[in-house]
Every structure is written in structure tokens, then in C-alpha cells.
Amino acid sequence: QSYEYDEGSETWPFFVLTMLFVVLVPLSISQIYRLFLDRSNATEYGDPEQEKVQKILEEVNDEFVTEDVRVFRQAYEKSARSNIWSKRNIVLIVGWALVAFLIQRIRENDAIVASATGLFDPYALLGVSPSATDRDIKSAYRKLSVKFHPDKLSKDLGGEERARIEEMYVQISKAYEALTDEITKANYLTYGHPDGPQTVSHGIALPSFLVDRVASPVVILIYAVMLSIVLPYFVTKWWSRTNSFTKKGIHVKTASHFVDRLANFKPSEIVTVDLIVNWLSNAEEFKIIFPNLTAADFEELIHDHIDRTNNSRLKDPKVRFRIVSKCHSLLHGLLDLACGVRNTEIANATLETFKCIVQAVPHTPYRQILQLPNVNKEKFLEGSVDEIYTLGKLFTYEDKEIGKILGIDDEHKLKKTLTVASHIPHLKLIKADFLVPGEPQVTPSSTPHISVKFLVRSAKQKIIPPEKFPESMLEEPQDFEFQKDPFSILESQPPMPYSYAPFFPTKRRNALCCLVALQKDGKLIQTPVVIDKLSLQNLNKDFDKRQVKDLDENFKPEEWSIGTIKIPLGQPAPAETGDAFFRVIIKSTDYFTSDLDFTMTMQVRE
Template identity: 30%
Template sequence: MSDSRYSYDENAEAWPYFAMTLLSLVLVPTTFKRLTKIARSPKESVSSGLESQYKPPSYDIISKSRRKSKQGKILTVTNVLLLLGWVIFFAVLYFVHSQESTEEVQLFDPYEILGIAYSATEKEVKSKYRKLSLKFHPDKIGRNLGNNTREELEAQYVDMTKAYKALTDEVTRKNYLEYGHPDGPQPTKQGVALPKWLVDEKGSPLVILSYALLVGVALPFVVWYWWSGTKQYTKNGLHTVTAADIFEKFAKTEFDNITDDVLLDLLANAEEFKVLYPGMTPEEVRNHLESYLNREEEKLEDEVKKLGIVARSKTILDGMLDIASSFKNVDLIKRILLLSQLFTQALPPGANELLQLPFIDKAKAESLEIKTIKELVAVSDDEQKKTLGIKSVEDFKILKSFESQIPQIEILKAFFKVPGEQVVMPGSLAHLVIKYRVSYPGTKLPAVDPKDLEEEDDAETLKKPLSTNNKAPLLESIYAPYLPVYIQPRWNVLLINPRENKIVEPPTAITRAYTDGKVSTFKVQLSAPLPDQLGRFRLLIELRSNSFVGADAMESVYLEISPPPTTEEEIEDDISDPDEDSIAGAMAMMKGGKTKRRAIEDSDEDADESSEEEEDSDTDINTDTEDEGDA
């Protein structure tokens, strides 16, 4: 039974606002999070126009796979539910806008009830009430009801009486002034933003059923779905079974024995393909992978499966790289990164990197004297035509367009720095600072300004040292003709200890750079404090592309760990004795302290000689004792 003390939203005036409030609490933060993610995500469309210039065999299937992969990121369950939620929100908003309020808040106004002015005197109030009483008193109504019922007129007379007393009776007037009503405090009206039929005898079973479905079915399903998803896949999208198999293989196999064939076998045995294509054996997956790398055409149905396998393989390779980083073996990490490049360009291991360009014969490429793209762009166009055997002017233009989209990265300077410090001290947390610039073949870059190679601390970099990583614009997407997904170019930063052949830090990615000659900056924060050993240690930096074979860069970097610049002895020397003719000197003499005479007759030449002697004594350090070696 419903409680009569509560009023229900029979006219649908409150529950729409309640529903919009609940929806907005979920929709607004979720939408903001999704829009922020979209804004930060790299562009996936190719703006260079190369896709329209060169279309490889099976282009229609490949482009369809690209569109499907892009739609798959848009038509997610979260986005669909989010869109549905906003549709409901605006539907409720339209309902509220079109709904007319039927309930008006009635305020007790004795002047309005009696129909008199607010400046009326007590005599005028009594006169007006006397006239109304002659008309509306129950004994005077009789049969002259007009359009009103007897009960309505009697209720109106009661209100007139209360209004009269509120203006003339002392107690009633006090209640009116304090509580807004002549009868004193009024009972609080509790409203329920639900129609009454939902909570009475007829509607209560529906409410109980809805509650049971929500708590007993929907909520457990959502929790199970979320838990199963987090349990089956890592944060990088790698299936947990696949991750366990890769980790076990790396842990139990000598790194020298992990060849490209071993990595391809790990890909073929990935649990993802068993989920995507039930019944397909690892041998069949391996055949599809080799068919893709060798650019072989298959039947339509098999071609679609092959492209689906390749698209998923890029994610698995990224997860494989994360697992390999925990073992820190440089050769294993490089092998995985190279395999990722080969998958981007559809090249078999050991192939000539010139095959990344169109219209190059695969058999002839093996006998060419020029083996790298860097060597190719270094010669003239006529020499390129002759070397590659391309006679068509149109085909050569397209080849040059592909050649001009291959970014080349140049490491200008690399050093270690501790924010806010002049030197790198033992036990400090340092950053690896890389000054670089990216260019494309055929572009002429201006000379580098030495000032751009320095790293000065300011308020922003001291507070957020890695903020410089996001200042340069994102690199444009590249067109990989055979790859069934869009790809954003990046370079994986490897900081290598050459003596132990291990990486110092897990790989991080450079995705931004100026391409107009300006110097870009990328910082890697070292996760562990520096050792306590002083000296100069040689490390290696390698920037490995994820998009092109031969677009990498390597440079040596030296970590110089120095002692703190200021010692306690230097601080004590800086505190000189006071002059004897100063107030501080007089107080020091009274206490028996030391003072010094003010040298007013010293010449500038003597002062210069003295300062030079002090400088020589301070900088007389035996640098031959500094150690230098490989870390």
C-alpha cells in the first residue's frame, strides 16, 4: 500500500528531471573521456594522396579491411551505448520542453484574497471583509452558486476569514509573518518522482521485477563481462594465453636461437587466431603469414582471412615487444622491431629494402648494387631510373612520391640531464635528452642553430620535464600499400648498454617531430637512480622505425657522473672575516674574534693577480684520474 503522506508525480513533472540528472552524471564524464581520447589519438587517414596513385593487387579487399578496422574503433559497445544514452537524454529533454506544468505553487496572500491594496487601513480591511461576508457566508449563499459548487464557495469563505484574521488578529498575524500562513507551520510535502501506479498494488510487481532484473541479472552480467575481458587480455590487447606462451618461450630459449622462424611460429600459435578463426590450425595461420610477407595472392575467402590475421599480428608484435623488454636482450628486441617493419611493408626476412618502393622487380632487386633507400636517394634521378630499370615517366613519378614519404631521423645531440642541476650527480634521477630532426628525401634543411641543441630549465620543464615531448606536431600517417590497417609512424627509442648487450630502459616511442628543419626534443626519464660510481660511461641510442626498413638511426651518448659542485670547505671559505672598521668587526674584536684590515691601497693589477692565483688554486684538478669506460 502506498503511503498517503507522499505525493506522486502523476503529471510527469518531476521524474523527467530526475532521469536527466542521472543520465548526465554518466554521459557527461564518459563523453568527455571519449572525446579527449579521440583528440589525442593520431590521425588514421593518409593525406599524401599515394593511395590513389598506386594500388597493389587485392587493393579492394585491403581497403575494405582498412575501413572495417577504422569502423571497429568507432562502432564499439561503449560508443553505441553512449549514443543511445544521448538519444534518450534529448528525448526526455524534448518531453520536458513540450510539457506544460499543471501544478502552481499557491502562496497565501491575504491582500490578494480579500482584493484590497497593500496600503489598506484596518478600517478598510474590516469594511471589505463585511461586504464579502454578506456575499460568501454559507448562510447567505442560498442557490446563487453560479458556476461554482457549494463546497468551493465555502472553502473560499474560509480563506477570506483566515486572510481577515491575518491582518487584524494579533496571534494570527504573527503566524502569518513568521511562517507565511495564518495557521502557523505547514506540514512538509514529500514528493516522489515516480508515477503512483508504479508503487501501488498494481505497479509494485513491475518495480520488483525490474529491480530483480537489474540487480540479479544485468549487474552480474556487466561485472562478469568486464572481469572476463580484463582477465583474458592484457592492457595492451594481448591475450593472456598468448602472453604466457611468449614469456615461457623467451624464458626457456637462448636468445641467439630465437630466430625469425621462431617468432613467426609464436605468432601462428597465438590464442587470438583461435578465437577469431575457430578450427584454423597454427600451420594454416603460418602459411597465411608467409603468403602475406611474400606478397602472394590467395582466393578471395583466404585473402580476407589472411588480412585479418595480419591486422591482428601487428598488435601481437607490440605485445611481444613489451614482453621482450622485460628480458632486456638487445638482439631479441631488434629482431621483433625488424619483423614489425617487415609486416608493415610486406617483406620477407632478408629482402632488399628497395622493395618498399613500387614497380621494383623482386628478382632483379637482389642483384642491384644499391641495397638501401639512403643510397638510392643519394644518386640522381637518371641514375635511379637506370638502376631500377623503370622506363615509364608516370611510374617513376609515383616511385618518387613513395620515396619522399619515407621519413629520415637524425640525432643531433644526446645527453643526460638532471632537472634543475648543472651536473649529473651520483644517485640522482636523470633524463636522457635527445635533440633530433626529421626530414624527407629531396628536402633541404637549414643549418642547425647551436642554441637549439641546449636544454634550459624553466618553470614548465622543472614542473613537468617530459612536457617537451608533446610540443612538436604528430607525424603524418604513411601509406603502406599491403598493410590492411592504417599505421602511424614512430621510432622506438632504445638506450643500450653495449658492454652487456642489454637495454637500460624499456622502449619508448617518438611520434612527434618538426619536419621544417626545426629541432625537436624527446626525453626519457630513467626509472632507477644513477650509480654512485663517478666517471664517464659510453651508451648507445638507437631509434628504430616501426614503418620502414632502413629508416633507423644510431648514436653514442656519454653518461658523465660528477661530484656535487659545492663542498663544505668551499662554503666555509666564502664566509670571510669582517673588516676591523665595521660594526661587525668591532663586535668581533670585543669577543676576541678575528678581523681583517680593509685594503684600500691595492692596485687593480694586484687584485687581478690575486684573483688569478685564487682561480688557479681552485681549478687545479688532476683530470688524469677520471675513469672512462663502457657501462
């Protein structure tokens, strides 16, 4: 009924210590992970070929990045990296200092020390280590009992001394019994003392001054403020922030705007990049960052970025950079929603818009060429006798010719341009199947996935026909591990390196978006699958199509790396046997290149 308060400061330090540990230990672990183990910003992949490609692209990127972009990137990277004096670090430092202070206080507190030493430790009493055997315990007891036996004591000892030694003897006997006698041992293990349950006191682990008449109104006030102001404030802030954003990371108002545009979209309208940019310009995220600007302003800024002009009335490049860098998540969100309403044309246009924004190139027929650095647009457009739209076509000419076509006179500049051109990954389809792990074919109502085998190649390299690659290079392991998780093969590929994108405000990595549509109605059937791991080592190979004329006996297919993409299907195979036709689209988000767009037959057989 009557609770004791912690007058002697025996227990409240432990309480505060526990609270501190609850906060500090997870925080410390996560901070250590972030500082030392987080690999998401890595430029080392453990894959020397991939690092080689990375290095080449980084060098070229650095050469062509403008000063404005460089400054913006530095500021962005600085804020992303953890600062020494960030809030987290300060909390950690102060927290651990408090812990040290409390531990020191506990050690200096005699009352705590006394109650700790009051604990019954049979091993210490017998003078043996906790791992001693029964024989050691017996011999230790025998020695001590001889020393402390009341009958063996000298008659000269005073009453106090005698009492002390007798008490000692009792303790030693108890200790011996606690370790050997069954009943006493049970008592010791259950209650911590061989005599059974000791007195237990219950109290409140808080000093009494907190509840004394003087301090208690203050404590109540603190409680009131915490419960009625501080707690609701933080919970509301957290809740509205969580509620404001969809799973894909875009604002709910932006998402509902996109859904509205998608639902009211007329099939007679042709989807263009301009249309997508117009939809983007109404994003809520932009309004939050720049409340004073209108949708028309945002649209103009994005167009300025794509056309590499500066027509907007807002001349500060930071405004444009923030808007453009936000487009990444907005476009991914729109892509997801477009797949949700099954609109293939809009999904495709979203990906094309992505490329236009990343490369700052408008969606003209010449976009593959215009994404290259140093191109003299006027000379190129008026010059070509033979219509050149693709990098592949460009590389049918000798380097000097290419310089003339692109209007590049400087040899050093031409070399850089050709480096970029030959390091843009192109995909060549080798094989695509519907696979059901453990089955030789697709059976009715099974769950197949799509397995795509392709070659990553440079536009400069000679085309290798798919037949040149033996089945052994394309087949997959059939062991149990593979059947359990057929998608594990994707994890073995290294992450994509940073892209060549000197106009995009932040450093970014290429990704491949995979869309699947039904050929019967031409509509998409599932959300996009984004691939961010792919080996680009083939880009390092010297296989210039202007020099290699024929694929002779010296051609070794094993030297080439085959890329794999696995696309899970969102629905099972049809319940009846027959053929179903699917269109698979695999597009790069960052480059204008030869993407994959092909038809696959699902042969459903018993």
C-alpha cells in the same frame, strides 16, 4: 510508521527524471565530444608543413593500395565512425524523448503545480525582483500595506473577500519581515518559510499500484530477474573481458605464451623475423577470431602477407587482413614483454618484424629498396654493378639511372617511386645528453632523463654535419615551467602523418620506439618509450645532394627543424661518481630507414 505512496503522481516523475539525467547527461557529453571534438583521426595538424607531407604520402598511398585493401579499409573506417543509428544514439534519442514527456506530465499535473506555488516567495509577494535593494523593498511594502491594510478596506466587502484580503496583508507583512527582520530572515533562509519549519511529509516516490496486491508479484519478479540473472550476467561478462586482457591490450593467454617463449629462449639461438612470426602465430586473439584455423595457418598467412604471395589454402583476403592488422597490438605487447625480460636482441627483432609486416617486405639486405613501389625485383637484383642496399646510396645516382637500376621504365611510375623514397624520414643524430632539470650536470642519485636532438631528413638530401647547428638551436628553455615538466617540449611537435603503407590493411601512423640498454651487460633497462609526435617538415626542403656540393655561406641552419626526443630513465643515477655507458636505440615501426643506435656516457659528478 505509515508511508504514503505517491497517489497524486507528484513525486515519482522527478525520481524517474533524475535517473534519466544520470544516464543521459554524461552519455550526451561524451557523444558530442566524439562527434565534434575528437582529434585523433585528424588530418589537419595546424602545421602546414606537416600537412604538406601528409598530402603527398596520402596521394601516393591511394595510388598503390589494392582494391581488396581499399574495400577492407572502407569497411573498417565505417564501423569505427559512429553510425546515426548506433545503439548509443538510439538510447539518447529515446531517453531525451522520455525526459520531454515527463516534463510535460509534470507541468500538467495540478497537484505538483499547486505544491510548487505553495512555496513561500517573498519577492513575488512584494512584487519586486530578487535583486531589489532594501529601499525598494521598503517602498513596495509601504505601497502594498496601504492597499491591503484591513483598516483601509471598504466596508462593502463581503466576509470572504475580507478574509482573503486580510490573508494577503498577513502574507505581505511576513514577506517584508522575511527580508528585513533578522530572526524571520534566519527562519526563511533555513526553513524556506518565515514562520519556521513547516509540515514535512515523507513518502515513497512510487505510485501505489506497483505495490498493490495485483502488481506486487510482478514487481518482485522483475527484481528477482534483475538481481539474479541480468546483473550477474553483465557483471560476469564485463569482468571476464577486463580480466582477459593485459594492460597493453593483448590477451592474457597470448602474453603468457610470449613470456614462456622469452623465458625458455636459448642464448645460442639467433633471433630472426621468422622466429617472431612463429611466436605471433600462437596468439589467442587469432584463435578467438578464427576458431577453426590452426597456428600453422596463421603463420602461413603472415608469411604470405610479408612475401606478397598467396600460398595459403585460405584464399579470402579478409582473413589475412584481419590477422595482419591484429599484429600491431601483438607486436607492441611482445616488445613490452621483451623489455621486461631485458632481451635486446628479441626487442630489436620485434621492431624489424613490425617493419616487415607494415611494408610487406621480407627481411633481406635489400629491404630498404624493396619497400619502394614499382620496383622490378628481378631486374634490380641481377642488375646492380655497385651494391645498393640503402636509399641514401640510391640517391647518389641521377633519376634516369635510378629508373634503370630499379627496372622502372615508365617515367610517371618512376616519379611516384622517387616521391616515396624522398619522403621516408631518416634520422641523423645531432646531440644526446643526460639532463637533470635545474642542474648543470648529473649528480649521484639524481633523476636524469635522456634528451636526444636530431635532424629528420630525406635520403635525397645532403648530409648536414651536426657542427653546423649552433648551440642556440639546440638548447632548451631553463625557466621554471620547463624544469617542472621537461617533457612538455614533446607536445609542441605535431602528430606523425599517416605512413606510406599500401599493403597494410588499415591506415596507420609511423611511431618511433626508444629502447635503452646498459652497455656493461648489453641488456635493456626499461620498457620502450613510443614517440608519435614529430615534425617531418624537413622532408619538404629541396636540398638534393646531387646538386648541392658544399655547405657554403648561404646555408642557413635556422631553416631546418630540429627534432627532440626525451626519454625518461626508469632508474636514478648511480650513487657513486664515475661513468656509466648506455646504448640508445630509436627505431621506426613503419619504415626501413636509418634508425638511431648510439652509445651515451653518463658522467656522474658531485
